[in-house]
Amino acid sequence: MEFGLSDDQKLLENSFRRFTEDKLPLERIRELANKKTGYDADIWNGLVELAATGVIIPEQYGGAGFKMLDAIVILESLGRTVTPVPFTGTAIMAPVALLTGGTEAQKEEWLPQIAAGEVKFGVGVTELISTRDSKGVTLSGDVLNGNAMFVIDGGPADMYLIAAGPDNMAIVPRNAPGVTVTQLTTIDYSRMHTEVKLENVKADLLGGKGKATEAIRKCIMAGRLALAADTWGAAEVMIYKAVDYAKERKQFERAIASYQAVKHMCAEMITELDPFRSLIWYAGHAYDEAPQETLINVLLAKSGIDEAAKFIKRTATEVHGGMGFTDLMGLHYWYKRVSVNRALLGTPEMLRNEAAIAQGWLAA
Amino acid sequence: MDLSYGPEYEDFRAELRAFIEKNQHKAPPPGMGMKHPEALEQDWQKLLIEHGYTCRTIPKKYGGYGAEPDILKTVIIQDEFTRANVNSGLSGQGIGMLVPTLLENGNEQQREKYIRPTIYGEIHWCQGYSEPGAGSDLASLRTNARVEDGHFIINGQKIWTSGAHFADMCFILVRTEPEKPKHEGISYIMMDMKTPGIEVRPLVTMTGAAEFNETFLTDVKVPVENVVGKRGEGWKVANTTLKHERGMLGDPSQLLSRIESILKILQNETLDGKRLIEHAMYRDRLIAAQAKTEALKFHSLRLLSHTLKNEDPGVSRLIVKYYGTTLSRELSDIALEALGELGQLYMGSPHVRSHGSWQWRNMFDLGLIIGGGTSQIQKNIISERGLGMPREPKLAETK
Numbered sequence: 106m107e108f109g110l111s112d113d114q115k116l117l118e119n120s121f122r123r124f125t126e127d128k129l130p131l132e133r134i135r136e137l138a139n140k141k142t143g144y145d146a147d148i149w150n151g152l153v154e155l156a157a158t159g160v161i162i163p164e165q166y167g168g169a170g171f172k173m174l175d176a177i178v179i180l181e182s183l184g185r186t187v188t189p190v191p192f193t194g195t196a197i198m199a200p201v202a203l204l205t206g207g208t209e210a211q212k213e214e215w216l217p218q219i220a221a222g223e224v225k226f227g228v229g230v231t232e233l234i235s236t237r238d239s240k241g242v243t244l245s246g247d248v249l250n251g252n253a254m255f256v257i258d259g260g261p262a263d264m265y266l267i268a269a270g271p272d273n274m275a276i277v278p279r280n281a282p283g284v285t286v287t288q289l290t291t292i293d294y295s296r297m298h299t300e301v302k303l304e305n306v307k308a309d310l311l312g313g314k315g316k317a318t319e320a321i322r323k324c325i326m327a328g329r330l331a332l333a334a335d336t337w338g339a340a341e342v343m344i345y346k347a348v349d350y351a352k353e354r355k356q357f358e359r360a361i362a363s364y365q366a367v368k369h370m371c372a373e374m375i376t377e378l379d380p381f382r383s384l385i386w387y388a389g390h391a392y393d394e395a396p397q398e399t400l401i402n403v404l405l406a407k408s409g410i411d412e413a414a415k416f417i418k419r420t421a422t423e424v425h426g427g428m429g430f431t432d433l434m435g436l437h438y439w440y441k442r443v444s445v446n447r448a449l450l451g452t453p454e455m456l457r458n459e460a461a462i463a464q465g466w467l468a469a
Numbered sequence: 470m471d472l473s474y475g476p477e478y479e480d481f482r483a484e485l486r487a488f489i490e491k492n493q494h495k496a497p498p499p500g501m502g503m504k505h506p507e508a509l510e511q512d513w514q515k516l517l518i519e520h521g522y523t524c525r526t527i528p529k530k531y532g533g534y535g536a537e538p539d540i541l542k543t544v545i546i547q548d549e550f551t552r553a554n555v556n557s558g559l560s561g562q563g564i565g566m567l568v569p570t571l572l573e574n575g576n577e578q579q580r581e582k583y584i585r586p587t588i589y590g591e592i593h594w595c596q597g598y599s600e601p602g603a604g605s606d607l608a609s610l611r612t613n614a615r616v617e618d619g620h621f622i623i624n625g626q627k628i629w630t631s632g633a634h635f636a637d638m639c640f641i642l643v644r645t646e647p648e649k650p651k652h653e654g655i656s657y658i659m660m661d662m663k664t665p666g667i668e669v670r671p672l673v674t675m676t677g678a679a680e681f682n683e684t685f686l687t688d689v690k691v692p693v694e695n696v697v698g699k700r701g702e703g704w705k706v707a708n709t710t711l712k713h714e715r716g717m718l719g720d721p722s723q724l725l726s727r728i729e730s731i732l733k734i735l736q737n738e739t740l741d742g743k744r745l746i747e748h749a750m751y752r753d754r755l756i757a758a759q760a761k762t763e764a765l766k767f768h769s770l771r772l773l774s775h776t777l778k779n780e781d782p783g784v785s786r787l788i789v790k791y792y793g794t795t796l797s798r799e800l801s802d803i804a805l806e807a808l809g810e811l812g813q814l815y816m817g818s819p820h821v822r823s824h825g826s827w828q829w830r831n832m833f834d835l836g837l838i839i840g841g842g843t844s845q846i847q848k849n850i851i852s853e854r855g856l857g858m859p860r861e862p863k864l865a866e867t868k
Contacts, residue, residue, distance in 0.1 A: 106478075351858065375788065379768065379785055408760055457760075
C-alpha cells in the first residue's frame with residue numbers, strides 16, 4: 106500500500122518545478138501576461154524538450170508513454186507559476202480525444218506532432234456542458250456551421266478539435282476556409298481562449314461520423330482534471346506567498362504573522378487546500394487504473410478545489426492587505442488563473458449536478 | 470501509487486470478514502459507551518482480544534494480543550468493523566489514553582495492576598484534565614496535591630469528566646510543585662473514584678443529556694505510588710496521552726457512512742410532494758460535503774503511507790482534527806436543514822425522525838469542534854507548527 110507519488114514522480118515534480126521557477130520569475134510572468142497571447146515559444150520549447158507535451162501519448166506515437174498521474178504532477182507545476190502555455194488543450198484534451206476516438210490515420214498524423222511540439226490544439230466542447238448566448242456548432246452532412254465558445258487554449262492554437270453535438274468532433278485547421286477565430290480576453294492573461302466561428306467548413310470527423318461520443322466524454326473529463334491540478338498548484342502558491350508576506354510585514358512593532366487573526370486565515374487556507382491534492386491524485390490514478398471511478402472523482406475533485414481556491418484567492422489577497430490589491434505583488438495573476446479555471450468546463454454547481462446523475466441519485 | 474494491500478493483508482481481511490460474519494450475533498450494538506461495560510460487552514471484548522482484533526499490540530503479559538505494530542492491519546480492522554456496522558470492542562479513555570500512557574511511562578507494577586482489567590472492561594476510567602479555569606490553556610490548572618504520610622492530598626475541581634459517574638478510576642493532572650513554572654509543577658496521578666472526598670455532579674449539556682460531569686475534590690487521599698512517571702513530569706506524560714486522543718478524531722469511514730444516511734433522507738423524505746433529492750438546493754450541499762469527505766478519505770490514505778515510511782507529513786496531519794470535526798458538523802447540518810421543521814423535532818415527539826438523533830449529533834458535533842483542542846487552538850497549531858508562523862507574543866503581566 107502506498108498512496109502518493111512514486112520516487113520517479115517526485116523527480117518529475119522537482120525537475121518541472123525547477124524549470125518553471127527558473128523560467129518565470131514575477132517580472133517575466135508580468136511581461137508575458139501583457140502580451141496576452143497565452144503562449145511563449147521559449148517555455149513551450151523547454152516543455153517539449155522535457156517531453157511534457159507528449160506525456161500521456163504512447164511511445165508508438167512519439168510520446169513519453171506516461172500515465173495521467175504524471176501529467177498531474179506537471180500540471181501542478183504549471184499552475185504554480187501561472188505558466189502561459191496551451192498545455193491543457195494541446196497535451197491533455199487533444200491527445201485524450203485522439204487516443205479515444207481517432208482513427209489510426211488520425212492518431213498517426215497528429216499525436217507525433219503534438220509530442221514533438223509542432224502543433225498546438227485548441228479544444229471546443231463548452232456547448233456540451235453549458236450553452237450561453239445560444240451558441241453551438243451543428244453538423245449537416247460533413248459540413249460544420251455555428252460558433253464554439255471558450256475554445257480551450259484556442260488563442261495560440263494551430264488546430265482545433267470542435268464538438269458538434271455529443272457524438273461528433275471535428276479536426277479543424279485554424280486556416281481552413283470558413284474559420285474565423287476571435288480571441289476572448291478573460292481576466293487571466295496567461296492563457297487565451299477563443300470563439301471559433303465555422304461557416305460551411307468541411308469536417309474531418311474524429312473516428313468518422315457519430316463515432317466521437319466516448320472521445321468527447323473522456324476529453325472533457327481529462328480537461329477538468331487538468332484544470333483541477335492547475336488550480337491546486339496556483340492556490341498552494343497563493344497560500345505560501347501570503348504566509349511569507351505575513352512573516353515579513355511588520356505593524357505595531359511585530360510581524361503580522363504573529364497575530365492570530367492573520368495566522369488563522371492562513372491555517373484555514375491550508376486546511377481547505379491540502380486534502381484536495383489527494384483527491385486529485387486519486388482521480389488521476391483512477392484514470393488509468395480504475396476507469397469506472399474516474400468520472401465521479403473528477404467531478405468531486407474539480408468542484409471541490411474550485412471552491413477551496415475561491416476562498417484561498419480572496420483570503421490570500423486579504424492577508425497581503427493593500428499590497429494584495431496592487432499590481433506590485435503580482436498576486437492577482439494567480440487569483441485570475443484560478444478564477445477562470447473555476448468557470449471553464451463546468452462551474453462547481455454544474456459539476457455537482459452531474460455528480461448526482463453520475464451516482465444515480467437523480468435521473469439524467 | 471500502489472493501492473493494493475498484498476496477499477498477506479487480503480488474507481487477513483478475509484479472515485476478519487469471516488470472523489465478523491460468524492460471530493456478529495454475539496456483539497453488543499455499536500454505541501457511545503455511556504455506561505459501565507457489562508457481561509455482554511466484556512465477553513465480546515474478550516473474543517476480540519483473543520483473535521487480535523482489538524488491543525492488538527498490547528503485550529500478552531498484560532492481557533493483550535501481543536502482535537507487532539502493523540498499521541495496515543489496524544486500518545483493515547477499523548474498515549471492516551465500520552463496513553459491517555458491528556461493535557469493534559471497547560473504546561474510551563482507559564483503553565484509548567491511559568493504557569498507551571502506562572505502556573510508555575508507567576512502571577512495571579502499574580502496568581501489571583491496571584492494563585489487564587482495563588482492556589477487559591473491568592475497570593472503567595475517566596479523565597481529569599480540564600478545569601473551569603484551565604481549558605485551552607490546560608497547563609494553568611490549579612487542582613493541587615500536597616504530600617502527607619505517603620499520600621497525595623488532592624483538592625480542587627475538574628470539569629468535562631465524561632463517565633465520572635460510573636468510572637472506577639480517574640487519571641488526573643494535579644499541581645504538586647506550585648513554586649515551579651506552570652509546565653513543570655504538574656503530576657499525572659491515578660485515583661480510585663471510590664475514595665472519600667470525591668463528589669461527581671452531572672453536567673447537563675445542550676443535548677439534554679449529561680455526557681459529562683463536574684468533579685469536586687476535597688482532601689482526596691491517593692497513595693504516592695499512583696503517580697505515573699516522575700512527580701512534576703505530568704505535563705510530559707499527559708502529552709503522550711493527548712497525542713493518542715488526537716488520533717481518535719476525523720475518521721473518514723464514519724463520515725462516509727453518514728453521507729449514505731443523509732442520502733437516504735433525501736431520497737425518502739419529500740418536500741411539496743417532491744423527493745428532497747430532486748431539490749437542487751439540498752442535493753448541491755450534500756455533494757459539496759461529499760467532495761470534502763472523499764478528499765479526506767484519500768488524505769487519510771496519504772497520511773497512512775507517510776506513517777508506514779516513518780515520514781513526517783507535516784501540516785497535512787495537523788489539519789485533520791479541524792477539517793474532520795468541521796465537516797462532521799456540516800453533514801449533520803445538512804440532514805437537519807433538509808428536514809426543515811421536522812428536523813427540529815426531538816426525542817419522543819410525534820413525527821420525529823430517527824428519534825431526534827440528528828439533532829443530538831449536530832449538537833454533539835459542536836462539542837467535538839470545541840473539545841480536544843478547539844478549532845482556534847487547532848489553527849494556532851496548524852499555522853505555528855505547520856506553516857512556521859510565529860507565536861503571538863505574551864502580554865506583559867497585567868495582574
